[in-house]
Structures are given as C-alpha cells and as structure tokens.
Amino acid sequence: MAVETYTIHPTNKYNRPPPPSTIALHGLDLLSSPIHIRNHRFFHRPTSTTSDVIDKLKSSLAEALELYPPVAGTVQANEKGEVYIAMDAENILGTPFLVEMKDTPYAGDTEDLSPRTVVLLPPSSSTLAVKVTQFSCGTIAVAASIHHQVTDLRGFLDFLELWAQLARGETIDFTKIPDDWSHNPGRFFSGLIRESTVPTPPPPPPFMVLPAPATGPPPFLLAPSEISRWKFTKSSMERLKSDFSPSASSKEHKSDLWISSGDVLAALLCGVITRARKNANVARLQGRSSLESQTERIAMAADGRERSPQGNMSGGRYFGNFNPLWSATVSRSDLLSLTCESASRVALAIRNALNLELSPEAIAYKISFFEAPQNIKPPGRIVWSADVILTNWCRFDLQGPKLDFGWGKPFYATAGGGSTYPPGYCMMTQEKDSGDVFVMMTVEQEGADGLKADSLLNKYATLVPVHPSC
Numbered sequence: 001m002a003v004e005t006y007t008i009h010p011t012n013k014y015n016r017p018p019p020p021s022t023i024a025l026h027g028l029d030l031l032s033s034p035i036h037i038r039n040h041r042f043f044h045r046p047t048s049t050t051s052d053v054i055d056k057l058k059s060s061l062a063e064a065l066e067l068y069p070p071v072a073g074t075v076q077a078n079e080k081g082e083v084y085i086a087m088d089a090e091n092i093l094g095t096p097f098l099v100e101m102k103d104t105p106y107a108g109d110t111e112d113l114s115p116r117t118v119v120l121l122p123p124s125s126s127t128l129a130v131k132v133t134q135f136s137c138g139t140i141a142v143a144a145s146i147h148h149q150v151t152d153l154r155g156f157l158d159f160l161e162l163w164a165q166l167a168r169g170e171t172i173d174f175t176k177i178p179d180d181w182s183h184n185p186g187r188f189f190s191g192l193i194r195e196s197t198v199p200t201p202p203p204p205p206p207f208m209v210l211p212a213p214a215t216g217p218p219p220f221l222l223a224p225s226e227i228s229r230w231k232f233t234k235s236s237m238e239r240l241k242s243d244f245s246p247s248a249s250s251k252e253h254k255s256d257l258w259i260s261s262g263d264v265l266a267a268l269l270c271g272v273i274t275r276a277r278k279n280a281n282v283a284r285l286q287g288r289s290s291l292e293s294q295t296e297r298i299a300m301a302a303d304g305r306e307r308s309p310q311g312n313m314s315g316g317r318y319f320g321n322f323n324p325l326w327s328a329t330v331s332r333s334d335l336l337s338l339t340c341e342s343a344s345r346v347a348l349a350i351r352n353a354l355n356l357e358l359s360p361e362a363i364a365y366k367i368s369f370f371e372a373p374q375n376i377k378p379p380g381r382i383v384w385s386a387d388v389i390l391t392n393w394c395r396f397d398l399q400g401p402k403l404d405f406g407w408g409k410p411f412y413a414t415a416g417g418g419s420t421y422p423p424g425y426c427m428m429t430q431e432k433d434s435g436d437v438f439v440m441m442t443v444e445q446e447g448a449d450g451l452k453a454d455s456l457l458n459k460y461a462t463l464v465p466v467h468p469s470c
Contacts, residue, residue, distance in 0.1 A: 007094035008058055008130075010065035010072045019069035019181055023085040026183040027370030027382060029149045029321040030083060033217070034075065034121045036145045037156050038416030040109055041399060045138025046407035053140065054099055057132060057405065060167035065095060067177055068159050070319060071128050075121075075149055081213075081379050085127070085150060093124075098131040106139035109417040113143045119420050121147055128159075142405070143416070152321045154303050157396060159319075160403060167405040176316035183320040185304075185367055188313040192364035204357070204366050206299050206327035206384045213380030218287030220385070225423035226448035227440060230461040232265070234435030240264050240460045243340045244347050259347040262392055262428075263354075267346035269426045269441060270298055270388045272457045274335035276447035277424075287385040289332075296335055298328045298350065299386035302358055303395075309360050324366045327386060328353035338456050387424060394430035394437060415440070423447075438464065 046053050065072040072095065073087035098115050111117050115131035127150050133141040146156045158176075165172065186193045203209055232240070244264040246257040274296055276282075289296050301323040305314040313322070330349045334342040356362060369375060375382055397403075398413035415427060423444040430437050439461070443451045452463060 003131075004099045006058060006097040006099070008061050008065065008097050009094050010069070010092070011062045012066065013063060014066055016067065017179075019087055021086070021088040023070060023073075023087065023181055023183055025075075025083045025085065025149055026185065026320060027376055028185065028324065028367075029183055030379065031321070031323075031325065031382075031384070032148050034123075034125070035119060035148045036116065036121055037148050037153055038114055038143065038145050039156065039160060039398065040113055040141060040143045040414045040416050041403060041410040042106070042109075042412040043140045043142070043405070043410055044408060046140065048407065050101070050134055053405075053407070054132060056167055057130075057142070058097060060405075061095065061097065061130065061163055063166045064159065064163040065128075067162060067172070068319070070150055070181055071095075071146070071159055073127055073150075074124050075127065075147055076124065083149065083379070093126060095126055096129045098129075100131065100133045102133060102135045104135065105137040106135040106141075109141075109412075109414045111417045113141050114416050115143060115145050145416075149321070151319055152301075152303070152323050153393060153396060154305065154322075155319045157398075158316045164403050164405050169406070178317055178319050181319060185313070185318065185320070185322055186364070186371065188308040188310070188318065189360060189364040189367060190309075192309065192361055193368055203382075204362070204369055205329075206297060206325065206386055207369070207382055208384070209375050210381045210383055213378055214383050218285070218383075218385055220285035220287040220424075221422040223285060223423050224445050225421060225425075225442040226445045227421060227442050228448070228452055229464040230439045230441065230457070231464050232437040232439065232461045236460045237261055237265070237435070237437055240268065244268070244344045246344060246348075257348065259344070259351045262394065263347040263351045264343070265428065265437065265439075266298070266300065266350050266390055266392070266426075267343045268456065268460065269390070269439065270296070270330070271335045271337075271343060271346065272451055272454045273388050273424055273426075273441070273443050273447075274332065275338075275454060276443050276451035278336055279450040280444070280447040282444045282447050289387050294332050295329045296332050296387040297385070298330060298353075298388045298390065299325055299384065300327075300354075300390040300392065301325055302354070302392070304358065304363050307358055307360050307363055324358070324363050325384065326353060326357035327384075343456070389422070389425045391425075391427045394428050396429075397432045398429060400432060 070085050072092050073085045074091045076086045077083045115129035127147045129145045131143045241261045241264050304322050304324045328350050330346050334345050399410040401409045421442045425442045427440045
C-alpha cells in the first residue's frame with residue numbers, strides 16, 4: 001500500500017512564552033555531522049480503530065511541537081559557517097508524518113520502517129520526522145528520527161515522553177519542560193567555567209584542534225563494516241561482572257578497585273574488537289592508534305546532565321547535546337588477552353577514566369574548551385578519534401510506561417534498523433523488564449568472522465540472528 005504523508009504543525013493551545021527566533025548551536029552539538037537519532041517502538045494491536053490511533057498521534061504531536069519549539073525548527077548555517085536552529089515562522093516547515101499499512105505480518109525491525117533512511121540529513125531538513133506502520137497482524141510501529149545536532153538521546157526521550165503523555169491525555173508538568181532553550185550548558189556549571197580571557201586550555205582527550213576546518217571524517221570511520229548483534233542475559237551479565245572484578249576477598253582489595261557492570265561489558269567488547277582486528281591484520285588507517293604506541297584509545301559518549309554541581313540540569317531542564325565524550329587509553333596486550341585478569345585491568349582503566357573525565361570540574365573544562373574563540377573560529381576545527389567507540393543506552397528505558405501512547409507500552413524498541421555504521425562501534429541497550437542487555441557491534445568486514453568466533457565473547461553472549469516477532 002502507498003505511504004500517506006501528512007505535515008504536522010505546532011498548535012497554539014498553551015500560550016507559552018515565545019521562544020527565541022534562533023538558537024546558536026554549541027560545540028558539543030556539532031561534535032557529530034548532521035546525522036539523526038532513530039527510535040523505533042513496537043506495540044501490540046490497539047483496541048481503538050487505526051484511524052483513531054493515527055488521529056490521536058497527530059494531534060498530540062502537534063501539541064508536543066508547540067511545547068518543544070526547537071523540534072519544530074530547522075538547522076541552518078550563516079555565511080560565517082555558524083550553525084543555529086531557526087524557529088521563525090519562515091523556517092517552521094512542519095514535521096513529516098508518514099503512515100503505511102502493510103499487508104504482511106510483523107517480522108522484526110527493518111530499515112524501511114524509519115521515516116528517513118539517509119545517513120546524513122540534507123540542509124534545511126526537518127528536525128523531526130515520524131513514520132507509523134501497521135502490519136497485517138495488528139502490530140504498530142512508531143518510528144521517529146531527530147536531527148542529532150539539535151539534541152542527544154536524553155533530550156529526544158524527553159520529547160518523546162511528553163508526546164506520549166499528551167497522547168494519554170494526562171496533565172503536563174511544565175517544570176520538566178525547559179524555560180530556557182539556549183544551548184549554553186555552562187550556566188549549569190557556574191563557578192567552574194573559565195572566562196574567555198583565559199588562554200585557550202589544551203585539548204582534553206580525545207579532542208584536538210586542527211589549523212583548518214576538517215573536510216570530512218577520518219578514513220578509519222569510512223571503512224566498510226559488518227554488523228552483528230548479541231544478547232547478554234541478566235545472569236550472564238552478573239557472571240561477567242563477577243569474573244572480571246578484582247577479588248573482594250583479596251587482601252589488596254580497595255574501594256578504588258570497584259568496577260561497574262558497564263565497565264566490564266565495555267572491557268569485553270573492546271577486547272573482542274581488538275582481537276578480531278589483530279587476527280585479520282586489519283589496516284590501521286588514519287585516526288587509529290599507531291602500532292608503536294602499544295595502546296588503544298576507547299571513547300564513549302556519556303550524558304553529563306546529572307554531573308552539574310547543583311543537580312539542576314537533569315529532569316528535562318536542558319534540551320541539546322550534553323554528552324561530554326570521554327576517552328581511555330588502555331594496554332593493547334591486555335585487550336588482546338583472553339584472560340579475565342587482563343579484562344579486569346581494562347575495566348579498571350575505563351572506570352578510572354570515567355571518574356576523572358566526568359567530574360564536574362572536568363566537564364566544565366570541556367565546556368570552556370568548546371567555547372574558546374581560538375578553537376571555534378572558524379568552526380569545524382575540533383575533531384576527535386578513537387580505536388573503539390561506545391554508546392551505552394542501558395540507563396534509558398526505551399520501552400517503558402513513559403512511552404505508552406495510550407494503548408500499552410512498547411513490547412520492543414530499537415535504535416532503528418540501520419545497516420551503516422563505522423567499524424569499531426558498539427551500541428548497548430537494556431530491556432528493563434528482564435535485565436537482558438543487547439549489543440550491536442561492528443568491525444571491519446575482514447574481521448567479522450573472527451569477532452563472531454571470539455571465545456570470551458561466546459562465553460557470555462549469544463549471537464542474535466533475527467529480531468523478535470509478534
């Protein structure tokens with residue numbers, strides 16, 4: 001059946017204070033290219049008719065767009081290359097809302113469920129796009145795509161949860177909607193931010209400042225990769241943490257040897273990718289650590305909102321990107337080893353780097369670095385690289401009751417059915433009801449077979465060949 005396309009505009013129902021006509025994007029917003037974050041959620045058949053479901057989704061989305069003006073705007077750039085969100089009437093073009101009725105039953109997530117399948121969003125793309133698909137078995141998929149330079153996953157979920165709350169007809173708590181839409185994270189770290197008159201701080205890891213704007217991503221990010229997906233049950237995660245943790249009975253055990261489940265999972269995954277590359281003699285393209293260094297660089301995005309000194313940045317108070325990327329340099333020999341002792345050392349290195357680089361003082365330092373005129377004029381000169389890139393979404397409940405549109409919470413949720421990711425990338429999500437963790441992992445094509453055969457990985461995880469069905 002043909003796809004029907006609607007255009008959703010914000011309502012004028014709530015009489016909120018008028019937003020600014022433009023919002024300048026911060027350096028943390030511009031860390032990524034104009035890519036998009038996707039969220040696909042799958043629901044069992046509603047009791048309402050399909051037309052009623054679609055009408056409710058459209059009307060509640062229009063209200064959500066009024067309450068979140070940046071989501072109704074478009075990303076633009078001026079003649080100086082400065083990027084901003086335009087929210088004047090001329091640039092509120094409406095949100096595409098696609099509807100498709102399939103004559104086949106649901107059989108898992110696929111690329112065509114997304115409202116847009118490009119990797120890079122063209123200039124003047126809508127900030128948000130939505131596609132609703134109903135399968136012949138009654139299952140409904142609600143897929144949303146948001147411009148990553150406008151916000152990160154936490155901001156995206158704040159918006160999606162508000163949309164769902166409106167669809168359920170519940171009273172809105174306006175204290176959880178930002179009253180200041182500016183992308184100025186430094187206001188939450190007052191007293192810790194360097195003044196612009198202070199000399200430019202040296203780049204915090206893993207960043208560097210180029211003499212001229214970058215013309216494209218580093219070569220190692222463009223190498224063809226193969227994706228595999230893995231499941232760690234709750235019990236296998238507990239076993240992994242026990243095996244990789246320093247012995248609590250050891251006389252040398254100290255509190256600073258504590259590591260989290262996330263640390264040990266990251267250590268395992270980084271080792272798997274490093275071993276697969278080594279065994280397949282994967283070329284070290286520009287941007288990777290040198291062979292002579294004997295170390296590998298790990299980078300991970302982490303939501304920094306809860307790190308603000310007064311604790312007033314979380315709870316929906318900041319809409320933008322606030323993932324102050326942190327980095328750990330770890331021993332290559334430990335990553336190549338298949339022993340739990342080596343993996344434990346990697347996990348400790350990850351924990352120590354996280355504690356150091358996500359302190360309020362370190363985050364404030366990164367904000368100063370991204371705001372220093374010497375670093376951002378002209379824009380596009382701050383870059384970063386790593387051997388392994390991690391994104392941990394396990395703290396977020398992608399299929400919980402806050403995402404119920406009024407006919408039950410999702411039975412399944414994904415980051416989209418995409419098939420294009422750089423090599424050496426891992427995304428982790430958790431199913432809150434079961435405690436199971438799911439990992440999407442990539443490696444260069446020549447290392448794929450070795451990755452899937454890794455004995456330490458297979459000790460704790462099982463390969464996921466297909467997605468859940470109705």
